[in-house]
Structures are given as C-alpha cells and as structure tokens.
Amino acid sequence: MSSQNLVTVTPDKDNDEIAIVTMQRPPVNSLNLELLQALSKTLDELSTSDFRAMVLTSASPTVFSAGLDIMEMYKPDLKRAEQFWSTLQDVWLKLFESNLITAAAINGHAPAGGCLLAMSCEYRAMVSGKYSIGLNETALGIVAPRWFMDCMLNTISQREAEIALTTGKLFSVEEALKVGLIDETAKDKEDAINKCLGFIEKFESIPPLPRSMTKQKFRANGVQWLKANKQADIDEFVHFLKFPQVQQSLEMYIHMLKSKQNKSE
Numbered sequence: 125m126s127s128q129n130l131v132t133v134t135p136d137k138d139n140d141e142i143a144i145v146t147m148q149r150p151p152v153n154s155l156n157l158e159l160l161q162a163l164s165k166t167l168d169e170l171s172t173s174d175f176r177a178m179v180l181t182s183a184s185p186t187v188f189s190a191g192l193d194i195m196e197m198y199k200p201d202l203k204r205a206e207q208f209w210s211t212l213q214d215v216w217l218k219l220f221e222s223n224l225i226t227a228a229a230i231n232g233h234a235p236a237g238g239c240l241l242a243m244s245c246e247y248r249a250m251v252s253g254k255y256s257i258g259l260n261e262t263a264l265g266i267v268a269p270r271w272f273m274d275c276m277l278n279t280i281s282q283r284e285a286e287i288a289l290t291t292g293k294l295f296s297v298e299e300a301l302k303v304g305l306i307d308e309t310a311k312d313k314e315d316a317i318n319k320c321l322g323f324i325e326k327f328e329s330i331p332p333l334p335r336s337m338t339k340q341k342f343r344a345n346g347v348q349w350l351k352a353n354k355q356a357d358i359d360e361f362v363h364f365l366k367f368p369q370v371q372q373s374l375e376m377y378i379h380m381l382k383s384k385q386n387k388s389e
C-alpha cells in the first residue's frame with residue numbers, strides 16, 4: 125500500500141501487521157503541502173487497514189524531517205497557507221490519536237515539525253551521531269502553536285519543555301535521551317527500526333481497543349483544544365504570516381540555510 129511517492133508503506137519483513145512508513149521528499153523531507161497530504165492520506169489508509177502498528181522513518185540518510193517547509197511560510201499564497209496549516213493539523217490529529225501502535229525510527233535531524241511528528245508517536249528510537257531534535261521555532265522568530273507545546277508536554281516535563289521552547293533548543297541525541305525526548309539511541313536506521321519493533325512487541329498480548337482508548341484518554345487535552353479551535357488556529361497562523369517582522373525573520377533564516385551550504389562547498 126502506498127500514498128503517492130512521497131510516502132511509502134511497506135510491511136515489516138517479519139511481521140506483516142507492522143507498517144514501515146517512510147517519508148521520501150529529498151533532500152530533507154521538509155513538510156510542504158504535498159508531503160503533508162501524502163502523510164494524511166497514508167494515515168487514513170492505515171486506520172482502515174489490517175496493520176496494527178507503524179514505524180515512521182525517513183529515506184534520507186541524515187534527516188528524519190527538517191520540519192515545515194519554510195517556503196510554504198515565506199511570502200505565501202494565503203489560500204494555500206490555510207490549506208497547508210489545516211493539513212498539518214489533520215496529520216497531527218491523525219497521528220497523535222491513531223488507533224495503531226506508533227513509533228518513530230529517527231534516523232537523523234528532527235527539528236521543529238520533524239520533532240512534532242516524532243513526538244506524536246508513542247516511542248522514539250534515534251540514531252546516535254551529530255543529529256539534533258527539538259522545537260526551535262523561537263530561534264527562527266516564530267512561535268510554536270499551543271498544540272506543538274501540548275505534544276511536547278506529553279513527552280517531557282513542563283519545566284524542560286518551557287525552557288526548551290523559549291530558548292528554541294535543539295537537543296543533541298544524548299541530551300534528548302537524558303530528558304526523555306527520545307526513549308532509546310540506536311547505532312543505525314535498521315537498529316532504530318528494530319528498537320521500535322521491540323516496543324511494539326510489548327503489546328502482543330494487550331487487546332487493541334482498550335489499548336488505543338487508554339492512549340487517547342492520555343492524549344485528550346491537546347486534541348480537544350485543537351478540535352475546538354481549528355479555524356481560529358488557522359486564522360492565527362495566516363495572520364502571523366502577514367507580519368513584516370515574521371517575513372523578515374524567515375528571509376534571514378532562508379539566507380542562513382543557503383549560506384551555510386555555500387560555506388561547506
């Protein structure tokens with residue numbers, strides 16, 4: 125089963141009830157509207173399939189996901205920006221509340237929206253190396269929405285989350301393990317997937333319905349807020365994009381990313 129080429133779904137080689145879901149939008153899996161639509165469609169398909177668990181990972185050798193595609197926010201077409209944000213909300217709700225057992229094999233960097241995807245899963249194994257993970261929005265001059273924060277609060281302590289978000293902190297793999305942002309480190313992608321499979325195995329003898337209902341009760345607060353405030357949240361995003369200071373910060377950030385590349389050439 126696959127949902128466009130941007131996301132592939134393959135059954136695990138030893139257990140066809142487990143889906144390996146791979147994002148593949150080179151070079152860095154930045155989440156543009158099309159990748160989000162592909163993820164949304166995939167999550168719909170998985171919810172009605174025979175799969176009982178999924179491992180989210182990336183086809184890139186060094187990046188899980190670079191987060192939201194900045195070009196969707198820089199001088200945007202406002203209609204598309206609305207659709208973009210609404211699709212991101214849907215992906216988050218579908219993944220965070222999924223009936224399936226969800227785990228992330230984080231095989232590289234996972235800033236901002238990449239971290240959000242990983243935190244939306246129930247378990248995270250991250251490949252060791254010079255990778256980073258976190259919600260770095262403030263460092264870009266933007267503010268993470270409340271449901272990003274709720275998602276982080278479901279993962280690490282309020283104090284760690286507040287400091288991390290206000291400082292725009294990107295955690296090293298070791299730091300992420302220490303605060304509980306990830307559950308395990310892995311030596312490579314295969315090992316990360318195996319560690320996720322190990323987590324999934326824990327539910328072998330647990331009936332799926334009480335399991336997923338229990339998970340959803342734990343996650344209800346953030347979900348209920350977004351469901352009740354979906355349009356207001358979209359309006360806020362679009363309004364925010366219209367601020368000249370926000371556009372200026374994004375422009376500077378884009379230049380920084382491009383000059384970083386020139387320097388290393």
Ligand SMILES: CC/C=C\CC/C=C/CC(=O)SCCNC(=O)CCNC(=O)[C@H](O)C(C)(C)COP(=O)(O)OP(=O)(O)OC[C@H]1O[C@@H](n2cnc3c(N)ncnc32)[C@H](O)[C@@H]1OP(=O)(O)O
Pocket residue numbers: 151152154186187189190191192193194195233235236237238260261264266267268269360361364381382384385
């Ligand atoms: C009311 C609410 C309002 C607003 C809330 C908005 C919330 C936003 C959440 C987000 O997700 S914002 C996005 C934050 N993402 C980042 O800060 C990550 C930026 N990228 C990086 O730090 C690095 O690219 C990397 C560490 C992920 C990978 O490094 P490396 O492997 O060295 O690749 P390059 O940096 O050379 O990048 C290759 C290529 O990709 C472009 N790119 C990178 N990230 C993005 C991105 N997020 N969006 C769009 N494009 C991106 C980069 O510019 C290079 O492009 P070239 O054309 O120069 O090849």
